[in-house]
Amino acid sequence: MRSLDDTIVIEAGKTSRISIKELWLYRELFYFFAWRDIKVRYKQTVLGAGWAILQPLLAAGIFTLFFNHVAKISSGASNVPYPVFAYLGLMYWNAFAAALGTVSNSLLSNSGVLTKIYFPRLIPPLAATALSIVDFFFAAIVFFIIMLGYRVSPGWQGFALIIPSLVLLTVIALGVGLFFAALNVKYRDVRSALPFIIQIWFFVSPVIYPVSYIPARFQSLVYLNPVTGAISSVKQGLFHEANDWHGLLISWVVALIMLAIGLWYFKRTEKNFVDII
Amino acid sequence: MNPAIEVSGISKSYQISHQAKPAYNTLKDDFGKLIRRPFGGSPEESKELFWALKDVSFEVNRGEVFGVVGQNGSGKTTLLKIISQIVDPTSGSIRLRGRTASLLEVGTGFHPELTGRENIFFNGSMLGMSRQEIRKKFNEIVEFSEVEKFLDTPVKFYSSGMYVRLAFSIAAHLEPEILILDEVLSVGDASFQKKSLNKIATTMEEGRTVLFVSHSIDTVQSLCTRGLLLKKGKVKAIGPIKNVLDAYAGSLPILKPEKIKELEGVKITGAQLTDAHKKLTAKSSLQGELTFTTGRELPDCYINLHVEDRRGQVVIHSRTDFVGKNPSFKPGTHKVSINIPRLSLNPGSYSVWFRIYAKYKDETHLADSDRIMIDVGGKIKDSMSTLEIPSSWQWSKVDDKS
Numbered sequence: 001m002r003s004l005d006d007t008i009v010i011e012a013g014k015t016s017r018i019s020i021k022e023l024w025l026y027r028e029l030f031y032f033f034a035w036r037d038i039k040v041r042y043k044q045t046v047l048g049a050g051w052a053i054l055q056p057l058l059a060a061g062i063f064t065l066f067f068n069h070v071a072k073i074s075s076g077a078s079n080v081p082y083p084v085f086a087y088l089g090l091m092y093w094n095a096f097a098a099a100l101g102t103v104s105n106s107l108l109s110n111s112g113v114l115t116k117i118y119f120p121r122l123i124p125p126l127a128a129t130a131l132s133i134v135d136f137f138f139a140a141i142v143f144f145i146i147m148l149g150y151r152v153s154p155g156w157q158g159f160a161l162i163i164p165s166l167v168l169l170t171v172i173a174l175g176v177g178l179f180f181a182a183l184n185v186k187y188r189d190v191r192s193a194l195p196f197i198i199q200i201w202f203f204v205s206p207v208i209y210p211v212s213y214i215p216a217r218f219q220s221l222v223y224l225n226p227v228t229g230a231i232s233s234v235k236q237g238l239f240h241e242a243n244d245w246h247g248l249l250i251s252w253v254v255a256l257i258m259l260a261i262g263l264w265y266f267k268r269t270e271k272n273f274v275d276i277i
Numbered sequence: 278m279n280p281a282i283e284v285s286g287i288s289k290s291y292q293i294s295h296q297a298k299p300a301y302n303t304l305k306d307d308f309g310k311l312i313r314r315p316f317g318g319s320p321e322e323s324k325e326l327f328w329a330l331k332d333v334s335f336e337v338n339r340g341e342v343f344g345v346v347g348q349n350g351s352g353k354t355t356l357l358k359i360i361s362q363i364v365d366p367t368s369g370s371i372r373l374r375g376r377t378a379s380l381l382e383v384g385t386g387f388h389p390e391l392t393g394r395e396n397i398f399f400n401g402s403m404l405g406m407s408r409q410e411i412r413k414k415f416n417e418i419v420e421f422s423e424v425e426k427f428l429d430t431p432v433k434f435y436s437s438g439m440y441v442r443l444a445f446s447i448a449a450h451l452e453p454e455i456l457i458l459d460e461v462l463s464v465g466d467a468s469f470q471k472k473s474l475n476k477i478a479t480t481m482e483e484g485r486t487v488l489f490v491s492h493s494i495d496t497v498q499s500l501c502t503r504g505l506l507l508k509k510g511k512v513k514a515i516g517p518i519k520n521v522l523d524a525y526a527g528s529l530p531i532l533k534p535e536k537i538k539e540l541e542g543v544k545i546t547g548a549q550l551t552d553a554h555k556k557l558t559a560k561s562s563l564q565g566e567l568t569f570t571t572g573r574e575l576p577d578c579y580i581n582l583h584v585e586d587r588r589g590q591v592v593i594h595s596r597t598d599f600v601g602k603n604p605s606f607k608p609g610t611h612k613v614s615i616n617i618p619r620l621s622l623n624p625g626s627y628s629v630w631f632r633i634y635a636k637y638k639d640e641t642h643l644a645d646s647d648r649i650m651i652d653v654g655g656k657i658k659d660s661m662s663t664l665e666i667p668s669s670w671q672w673s674k675v676d677d678k679s
Contacts, residue, residue, distance in 0.1 A: 008362070008377060009370065010372075011369075011371075012365065012369055012370065028408055036399050039391060040390045044390065112386070113385055113386045116363070116381045117381070117404070272365070
């Protein structure tokens with residue numbers, strides 16, 4: 001049996017801190033939550049993990065057709081074929097959007113368990129990021145095949161940035177998602193607003209167009225959207241462009257602030273979750 | 278040694294608004310409120326504090342099996358949820374000394390798409406078992422659950438009986454120092470229930486502290502040594518389980534037949550049993566007396582006496598017209614008495630109450646007395662029945678072989 005100390009003290013109105021020790025104690029439960037989500041996701045599907053590849057692949061195809069061929073949007077200064085460029089952006093974006101969605105709904109979708117068993121309330125949202133990370137790696141394998149197919153030789157800096165960018169996106173998804181998850185308990189509007197928010201966020205982030213397409217007067221602001229830092233730093237690295245380290249730093253700072261706000265709001269409201277969920 | 282569970286002054290209140298509204302808001306509601314009354318307060322809604330629990334304190338010693346009883350809505354489940362750290366108390370504090378596991382439901386977190394095997398691991402982990410522990414007990418759990426054949430079938434294809442058996446088997450193999458149990462035993466078929474009860478009983482012999490909540494008086498009586506009775510969020514009785522269960526049975530409302538109204542203008546002022554304080558046995562006689570005041574004439578009254586066992590089963594029912602004639606009453610105060618020459622009940626606790634049926638404007642109305650608790654003693658043990666009917670046995674040899 002897991003146990004923190006031999007004595008548990010429950011006191012009214014005591015706001016709990018984030019206890020790393022407690023989270024560590026419950027690490028197996030975290031693992032089981034993540035494992036369950038992944039298992040359930042691929043049960044009764046024919047394609048299984050194939051969906052993780054097919055989604056960005058089809059989306060990249062559609063965007064190539066409409067944005068590249070019809071609207072004449074290109075991959076920017078680099079002479080990288082647009083499909084490679086779009087697939088890379090979409091692969092990251094999908095991981096981010098999926099994580100944001102599942103984290104935001106993680107409390108509601110686990111309400112049956114939350115009202116019956118005690119465990120750190122942070123576990124379901126944390127575990128909810130696992131599925132999109134697994135999906136990302138499937139999609140990433142295909143990305144390298146596509147790059148080979150288009151004979152794009154990637155820059156080494158880009159390789160080093162593949163994982164940090166995924167981490168950055170996960171931090172953003174977690175920060176915003178924790179806030180939404182807690183808000184979702186009280187205001188069910190979140191469920192309806194979320195797809196809309198994700199869609200707008202997609203178009204204001206340089207996923208399917210390069211950062212250089214953003215008007216000059218907004219250029220100083222683009223990295224305040226931390227998704228920009230995550231996606232464009234990999235693109236810059238892989239496609240031999242100059243890296244905007246300054247911008248990436250801004251994105252990281254903003255992401256960490258988002259995480260802090262998300263955690264703060266989550267911890268502040270978690271004691272009431274069960275009363276109102 | 279310090280008690281294993283120490284609950285001091287626990288209260289829990291909920292805001293209830295008198296507009297029928299779901300517990301959660303939509304942003305529109307809160308924005309709307311903000312615009313209408315930017316400085317807080319909303320006179321259009323009357324809010325009220327509802328105390329689900331009020332100043333509950335008790336202690337459970339190590340190795341003790343403690344029962345919590347009370348009717349629906351008495352706050353039992355809220356109390357368990359607070360002790361299980363699921364709900365935050367409004368005031369008070371609790372100390373739990375020892376590794377604690379709580380079981381408020383069987384099969385919490387069972388996922389229909391996962392197989393029995395997968396659910397054992399997920400649910401076990403959820404209840405606090407480590408992966409190693411689950412692996413060690415896996416075979417035992419499977420054997421206990423009797424679902425070996427379907428271990429690799431998603432549980433959505435299970436019958437409800439199989440589902441519950443698997444879920445309970447996992448729970449039954451928990452080995453915490455403190456176990457908190459909500460009425461989970463009331464599931465599954467009778468034979469599996471018995472098996473589970475036995476399993477729990479053996480773990481209790483291992484010196485585990487158990488806090489057990491149930492409606493089932495029989496289960497509580499057979500498992501618990503001490504307990505407490507909750508009524509409307511307050512502790513009504515605490516102590517040896519027998520006293521608590523007697524208080525519980527005595528506090529149960531008397532079931533009224535549907536559509537029959539309360540008899541107006543009649544006030545029951547007293548209901549006594551002359552021998553209630555004496556040691557009663559099956560052979561004792563019982564004399565009861567009912568006094569009431571009526572403001573109007575009551576022709577053709579049915580006076581009833583009921584004796585209920587602790588489960589709420591009526592075991593004796595006598596009515597004036599069963600044994601003679603119904604009385605009629607003029608306005609004023611009256612006394613009705615009954616004599617039962619032989620009680621004929623096996624040892625146990627019973628409650629006795631009177632009921633008056635009277636016709637009013639061609640409709641039957643009723644008035645009930647309070648319950649009077651009686652304790653019947655005697656030598657008989659292990660009787661399967663409640664009634665002790667005089668009987669005699671004879672035997673003789675019937676063949677001629679010597």
